[in-house]
Amino acid sequence: YVNDGMHATVPEGNQGVVFSYEIPAARGKSGHGAHELSIALGSLPTSGVEVVIRGKNTKNREMGEHTGIKVNDGEWHFLAVTWRSAGGEIVVFKDGVRAYTGGPYRAEISLEAKGSVVLGQLQKLNVPCFDSLSCDFEQHGNYYGDIQNVRIWSTARSQRQIHLGQQWPFTALRLGLVMYWRFTDISSSNVTD
Numbered sequence: 639y640v641n642d643g644m645h646a647t648v649p650e651g652n653q654g655v656v657f658s659y660e661i662p663a664a665r666g667k668s669g670h671g672a673h674e675l676s677i678a679l680g681s682l683p684t685s686g687v688e689v690v691i692r693g694k695n696t697k698n699r700e701m702g703e704h705t706g707i708k709v710n711d712g713e714w715h716f717l718a719v720t721w722r723s724a725g726g727e728i729v730v731f732k733d734g735v736r737a738y739t740g741g742p743y744r745a746e747i748s749l750e751a752k753g754s755v756v757l758g759q760l761q762k763l764n765v766p767c768f769d770s771l772s773c774d775f776e777q778h779g780n781y782y783g784d785i786q787n788v789r790i791w792s793t794a795r796s797q798r799q800i801h802l803g804q805q806w807p808f809t810a811l812r813l814g815l816v817m818y819w820r821f822t823d824i825s826s827s828n829v830t831d
Contacts, residue, residue: 654678654679654680654685654710654780654781654782654783655676655677655678655679655758655759655760655776655779655780655781656677656678656679656757656758656781656785657675657676657677657755657757657788658673658675658676658755658756658757658759658760658761658779659674659675659676659749659753659754659755660673660674660753660754660756660761660762660763660764660765660766660767661674661750661751661752661753661754661764661766662752662753662764662765662766663750663764664764668750669692669750669764670764671694671763671764672692672693672694672701672763672764673690673692673693673694673760673761673763674691674692674749674750674753675689675690675691675692675749676689676690676760676779677689677690677719678690678702678760678779678781679709679710679781679783680708680710684708684710685708685710686704686705686706686707686708687705687707687708687709687717687719687730687738688702688703688704688705689702689703689705689719689721689728689730689743690702690703691703691721691743691744691747691749692744692747692749693744694763703728703740703741703743705728705730705737705738705740706738707730707732707737707738709732714786715732715733716731716732716733716734716804717730717731717732718730718731718795718800718803719731720794720795721743721744721794722794723744723745723746723747723748724745724746725741725742725745726741726742726743726744726745726746727739727740727741727742727743727794728740728741728743729794731797731800733804734797734800734801734804736797753766754766754767754768755790755817756773756775757781757785757788757819758780758781758785759775759776759779759780759781760775760776760779761773761774761775761776762774762775762776763776785821786820786821787808787818787819787820787821788817788818788819789803789815789817789818789819790815790816790817790818791814791815791816792814792815792816793814808820
């Protein structure tokens, strides 16, 4: 669940990254020179959700999948993003409804293991944030808003599973659930898993 209730105060050019997964990649290894996975909401009410897998965006090259889904309206939204390596299909659900289907995008690759997940900021390229004292972030990746629940699954979810995941309390079958954070205290910004 995401609420981008402060979109009017977001600096122009800010990506609004809500999810960043980064791996330690060295030159010559898979993933070097690219962000492993990030999901951005954009900085303006007209910006759409963007997914980047093993890529990066620069002035000269856009490597993300632009969905056109807008959630920058100051309201709470349930956002679910699924991606299948086999075929590269991306499906994005907004408030439980399939709002975008795209691909093939980064078909037949696998996300590398042993990375770091950060919510609300884009980690530096190939420099995962394993220790809060040595974290380094991209300059224009901050997300301004609230996040309530984050679930990471090892398999793509069906529309029925997405609907079950929206219900509270969350009692859906958890087979394939890799990580789950529920933020209940708005004053906290760090969660250790």
